[in-house]
Amino acid sequence: TLRQDAHMLRVTCGGDVQQMAARLAQVLSDPMADPMASEWIVVTTAGVQRWLGLELARRLGSSGADRSDGVAANLDMIFPGTLARRVLSPDTDRANDPWHLDRLAWVVLDVLESSAAATDTRLGPLNRLAPGATRWGRARRLADLFDRYLLHRPSMLDSWAGGRDVDGAGTPLPDRAAWQPHLWRLVHARIGVPSPAERHAERLAEIRAGDCPSDIPERVSLFGLSTLPGGAPFLELLEALGTQRDVHLLAHQPSPAMTRAVTESASMAQHRAVHRIEDRSGELVSHPLLLSWACPARESLVLLAGHLTELASDEPGEVVEPTTLLEKVQHDLHTDTAPAGDFSPDRSDRSIQIHTCHGNTRQVEVLRDQIQHLLADDPTLTEDDVVVFCPALDEFAPLIESVLGPPAGSAEYSDETTMPGVPTLSYRLTDRSLRATYPLLGALGALVELLDSRFSDAAVLDFANLGPVRERFELEDEDLTTLADWVDKANTRWGLDGAHRVRWGIPASYEAGSWRSAIDRLLLGIAVSDDPNALAVGRILPIGVEGSDTAVV
DSSP states (O other): OOOTTOOOEEEEEESOHHHHHHHHHHHHTSOOSSTTSOEEEEOSSHHHHHHHHHHHHHHTTOSSTTOOOOOOOSEEEEOHHHHHHHHHOTTOOGGGOTTSHHHHHHHHHHHHHSHHHHTOGGGGGGGOOOTTOOHHHHHHHHHHHHHHHHHHOHHHHHHHHTTOOBOTTSOBOOGGGTHHHHHHHHHHHHHOSOOHHHHHHHHHHHHHTTOOOTTSOSEEEEEEESSOTTSHHHHHHHHHHHTTSEEEEEEEOSOHHHHHHHHHHHHHSSSOOOSGGGOOGGGGOOSHHHHHTTHHHHHHHHHHGGGEEEEEOOOOSSOOOOOSHHHHHHHHHHHTOOOOSOOOOOTTOOSSOOOOOSSHHHHHHHHHHHHHHHHHHOTTOOGGGOOOOOTTHHHHHHHHHHHHOSOTTSTTOOSSOSBTTBOOOOOOOOSOOHHHHSHHHHHHHHHHHHHTSOOOHHHHHHHHHSHHHHHHHTOOHHHHHHHHHHHHHTTOOSOSSTTGGGGGTOOTTOOTTSHHHHHHHHHHHHHSOOOTTOOBTTTBOOOOOOTTHHHHO
């Protein structure tokens, strides 16, 4: 039995995020000993971060049960990886951490480009580069792979560092995968300092012994995690932190019935199924979506079964028969009931709609119209109550801004209508990649990828169209159109010059269709007559350039 003031890990599972937010507000309403200390709240995405901040602001400090006038302040909302770094490596300068993903990628590239790697047969397929592929792209993907291993498979990397080539379950690796631990050891030797995987177990032992960073508040909350990032190692971190601080994990699960069945089964088992091959939780569910899409959530439940403090049930007091298609789907998921296929929705039922649209722009236009209809039909509904999921946000973001106008908070945003007679929607784009959020980073990344590519006409023109590139060289829309016309006239296809195309089996003396050929013709077009029937010096046919286009050349 724990003492009343003992620290512990408390796990609550529930399916209603608003109900979970209310429970978190109840936890936060109990003040900490230090009134100036920040509340650490771990969230999964920037979208959840913004929604939770608004939801807590409606509840914390509210003047009445039916009022939404509270204030949420001094909340430090972070992501799971940030929590792990603050707890496990409190003294590490993240910008100078050699194991940080951005720096790790350059180390991998350096190892692959070394003279020793060129003759290292154990690296296998890494010594061969497909046409059009880049070494930087390969190095970045390998760094991503190692970064995921550091989070999800620290014990495997610890074994690799010790010379044992095993997989996550401790089984010897087949010969075809032996290049991975070999490359890991080369990268490890090049960095020269222990990896986070090697420090993981030692650091957890230190935390349990009382060596916990002083800047961690007495209470840490985790909200909305449907899966454990990193699986068992992340749970071990929370267990260790729970010996020194109050840790509240409010896990979001899609089905209370599935949660109950999986946790009861896992609690009765002799040991936790750490490895996926040992997991039999799929045999306990009936709904096909819970069997497929909810697989990560089930695996997390198996790990959390021994720590479950409360199952927040959002089941109604009396069974209400579903009347709409959406209610039927929700009911089946809630109770883990396989669809019987006998539900006939009313002809006026529009709870689930599917729109077919000709093109991406039309999709955004239909989305705008549907949201405006919803807001007009329900006076209590606001933009903050609407969430839109997009699997290709970087691709759709320019279209969204062109159809809906600038997002709220941007310099271009105003309350004026973007189109005559069309109300403006207040919205935000969240969870975009760093390349999309910071255009200069996107341009730098595009440049690095371009350097080791074939320099195709499309790739170079796309690079010239990037905002930072256009700003640096003062290129207007007309200039870009002119560039495209010149590329077409010069019949430019790919390659900087003849020497650049040798690696693809093209003789160095053949420069037709390269960028050198196009530039020569344009420069001669400035200096000499652009008579289409006259060849200039070097038997080159000039391309006529006039006026301000000279600066563009």
